[in-house]
Amino acid sequence: MAVLLLGAGAITLGAVTGARSEEGVMIDRIVAQVNDDIITLYELNRKAAPYIRRVKAMARPLDEERRMIYELREKVLNQMVDEKLTEQEIQRYNIRVSEEAIDKTIEEMKKRTLMTDQQLRASLEKEGLSMEEYRERMKNQVLRVRLVNREVKSKIVITDEDIRAYYEKHREDYTGSGSVHLRQILLAFPPMASEADKQALRKKMDQIRQRAMAGTPFETLARENPASPGAADGGELGTFQINDLAPQILKALEGLQAGEVTEVLETGQGLQLFYVEARDTGEGKSLEEVSAEIEDILYGEIVNQKFLTWLNELRQRSHIKIIR
Numbered sequence: 001m002a003v004l005l006l007g008a009g010a011i012t013l014g015a016v017t018g019a020r021s022e023e024g025v026m027i028d029r030i031v032a033q034v035n036d037d038i039i040t041l042y043e044l045n046r047k048a049a050p051y052i053r054r055v056k057a058m059a060r061p062l063d064e065e066r067r068m069i070y071e072l073r074e075k076v077l078n079q080m081v082d083e084k085l086t087e088q089e090i091q092r093y094n095i096r097v098s099e100e101a102i103d104k105t106i107e108e109m110k111k112r113t114l115m116t117d118q119q120l121r122a123s124l125e126k127e128g129l130s131m132e133e134y135r136e137r138m139k140n141q142v143l144r145v146r147l148v149n150r151e152v153k154s155k156i157v158i159t160d161e162d163i164r165a166y167y168e169k170h171r172e173d174y175t176g177s178g179s180v181h182l183r184q185i186l187l188a189f190p191p192m193a194s195e196a197d198k199q200a201l202r203k204k205m206d207q208i209r210q211r212a213m214a215g216t217p218f219e220t221l222a223r224e225n226p227a228s229p230g231a232a233d234g235g236e237l238g239t240f241q242i243n244d245l246a247p248q249i250l251k252a253l254e255g256l257q258a259g260e261v262t263e264v265l266e267t268g269q270g271l272q273l274f275y276v277e278a279r280d281t282g283e284g285k286s287l288e289e290v291s292a293e294i295e296d297i298l299y300g301e302i303v304n305q306k307f308l309t310w311l312n313e314l315r316q317r318s319h320i321k322i323i324r
Contacts, residue, residue: 032077033321034084039077048076050127077322083140085314090143093150097142105138113246114184114237115269116229122188123268152306153299163294167287174285178242180253181277183218183235186228188270205264205271212261218275235275249274 032039055068110120124134167174185208187201208221219234230236242250252262252274262274 029323031323032081032084033319033323034081035088035319037084037088039080039084044073044077044080047080048073051076081315081320081322082311085311085318086144086147087140089151089314090147093147095143095146095150097139097146101142102135102139105142106135109138112244114182114240114249119186119188119229119269126189126191126268148303148307152310153303156299156302156306158295158298158302162298163291164287166294166298167290174290178280179239180242180245180279181239182237183222183275183277184228184230184237185218185222185225185235185273186270187225188227201271202264202266205273209261209264209273212273212275218261237274239278 028040028042030038031041031044051072052069055065055072058065060068106120109115110117115123120134121131124131129137185205187205189198189201193201208225212218212221222228222231222233222235225231228235242253245253248265248267249262252265253276256262256276256279258276258278260276265272265274
């Protein structure tokens with residue numbers, strides 16, 4: 001039996017016979033033991049499936065594809081081990097989360113990414129997830145955040161000097177971020193869309209953008225595409241604070257003024273085109289106004305570092321057995 005050392009923690013590699021059907025085909029087996037819990041081959045395959053589909057879609061040479069899938073499965077399995085360890089700690093400290101807190105987390109995510117409930121469900125369907133499975137995933141995320149707060153974040157102290165130094169270094173980020181009033185057109189990729197289907201949709205969206213730039217009212221273009229959310233309202237999205245927008249959208253809006261459109265964005269939802277209805281540059285924010293925000297940023301940077309250290313220490317004092 002071979003032993004693989006990971007830090008100071010020993011991970012044993014061995015063979016375990018899984019359940020087989022009458023025809024002798026492997027149905028399921030244990031691939032890892034994490035203290036008193038196990039991870040099965042079925043769980044690993046399900047978790048890795050979306051990523052493996054992306055690898056296969058790259059159409060790489062067979063040897064390279066196999067190597068990438070092997071490395072991907074190893075990475076996913078290690079991630080699942082970490083998740084088991086954190087789940088065990090959550091149970092040990094009896095950390096709980098309410099359904100209301102899960103609802104709030106999902107609503108905040110939808111607002112940040114400019115997704116409607118319909119768009120979220122369509123995106124989940126493409127990933128093969130039900131809303132119940134997604135809620136369970138969000139629940140686990142909230143629980144882990146609370147565990148991190150208990151084990152890591154509560155032990156971090158951010159001083160006024162730290163906050164002031166960050167503000168001075170990033171002063172340009174706090175001078176007139178403002179708000180923007182947006183409209184959008186979304187062309188969603190159909191389920192199981194081929195590359196040819198996607199290319200046809202890209203061509204259609206490019207033509208829509210060209211018409212918008214040539215002066216066709218954006219509201220008219222939005223209404224011509226009834227499958228796009230909010231089409232009946234001319235693609236109306238509303239007004240958003242610049243700093244609340246997702247990074248991909250924020251980058252696309254850089255330098256745009258009222259009456260201009262973004263480049264076509266390809267996201268998990270499909271193809272998106274945004275129109276700037278109005279823009280307010282706003283006024284700069286003082287140190288006092290952004291002090292709490294900066295404190296959160298500094299916490300996040302330090303928490304990530306300390307969490308990895310804490311997780312490594314947790315691995316070292318745990319019994320982890322990976323079964324090939």
